[in-house]
Amino acid sequence: MKTFAPRGTTEQIEEGRVFAPKFDADGLIPAIVADAWSGEVLMLAWMNDAALAKSIETCEAWFYSRSRGALWKKGETSGHVLRILEMRVDCDQDALLLRVEQAAPGTCHTGRASCFYRAVSLREPAGHTLVLQFKKAERVFDPAAVYGGEPKTKAAATPSGSTPSTGEPPATE
Incomplete structure (x- = not known):
C-alpha cells in the first residue's frame, strides 16, 4: 500500500513541501517519540506506511512491530495512548519525530x-x-x-x- 508521494530529487526532498518519506529496505521508517512539553525523548519505534498513515489520520501513535509483524497502537493495552501534537520529518525524510502528549504517565513497558x-x-x-x-x-x-x-x-x-x-x-x- 503506497500512501505517500514518490521520492523526488534531493532538492525536492530537502527543500520542498511534499511529504515523501523514505522507508528502508524492509518498508520501515524510525520514529523518535518525545514529550511535546518537556522535550524528553520517550521511545523509538518503527512505522511502515500503514502505521504512518493511521498515525496521521488519527493523531495517535501507531507503530509496526518487527517481532510480531503487525501494527500496534501505543497504549492499546495499557491505556498509555500517545496523542500526536506535531510530527516532524528530518532533512532527507528518512526519520520522524513525534511530539506527543501522554494520556497517562509512563511510556516504557517497564513502567x-x-x-x-x-x-x-x-x-x-x-x-x-x-x-x-x-x-x-x-x-x-x-x-x-x-x-x-x-x-x-x-x-x-x-x-x-x-x-x-x-x-x-x-x-x-
Missing part, C-alpha cells in the same frame, strides 16, 4: 517514564565491558498491574548493580 532510562559509560578503554548507569529509572506505573501478571520484558535478568528483589538501581544521592 518508566521513558525507554531511555540508562546511560552508557563513555571514555572507557576498548575491550572493557561497559556498565550502564541508571538515570531517571524510577517506575511511574506498575507494569504487572497495567499488563497483568509479570512485566513484559525481553529477559528476566536483574541489571548489574541493581537491588535483586526489585530490579531497581541502588539508591544514590
Whole structure:
C-alpha cells in the first residue's frame, strides 16, 4: 500500500513541501517519540506506511512491530495512548519525530517514564565491558498491574548493580 508521494530529487526532498518519506529496505521508517512539553525523548519505534498513515489520520501513535509483524497502537493495552501534537520529518525524510502528549504517565513497558532510562559509560578503554548507569529509572506505573501478571520484558535478568528483589538501581544521592 503506497500512501505517500514518490521520492523526488534531493532538492525536492530537502527543500520542498511534499511529504515523501523514505522507508528502508524492509518498508520501515524510525520514529523518535518525545514529550511535546518537556522535550524528553520517550521511545523509538518503527512505522511502515500503514502505521504512518493511521498515525496521521488519527493523531495517535501507531507503530509496526518487527517481532510480531503487525501494527500496534501505543497504549492499546495499557491505556498509555500517545496523542500526536506535531510530527516532524528530518532533512532527507528518512526519520520522524513525534511530539506527543501522554494520556497517562509512563511510556516504557517497564513502567518508566521513558525507554531511555540508562546511560552508557563513555571514555572507557576498548575491550572493557561497559556498565550502564541508571538515570531517571524510577517506575511511574506498575507494569504487572497495567499488563497483568509479570512485566513484559525481553529477559528476566536483574541489571548489574541493581537491588535483586526489585530490579531497581541502588539508591544514590
